Amino acid sequence: MDPDAVFAMVALAVSGVFALTGLRMFLNYRIKRFETTKGVRSPETNEAFAELREQIQFLRGDVVDLQERLDFTERVLTRGPGSERPVGEP
Secondary structure, eight states: HHHHHHHHHHHHHHHHHHHHHHHHHHHHHHHHHHHSSSHHHOOHHHHHHHHHHHHHHHHHHHHHHHHHHHHHHHHHHOTTTTTOOOOOOO
């Protein structure tokens, strides 16, 4: 495999993990800020909370998926050229 292509895949995976993690942190911050505001919440606010929680759950799944892909890419890179082992085997 071309080293430049592998480097591009790793860079893309790492940047995706960082971007999704940052977005997840931002959404958690927004939820905490909304939850600490005083007063009675409107039904629209409750719906917004539910939507934010769903988005966070979706992002958690994406982060896990990207981490698995990054781990796989790292295993492929550490295998070395000419290795006869299957990719999933250490």
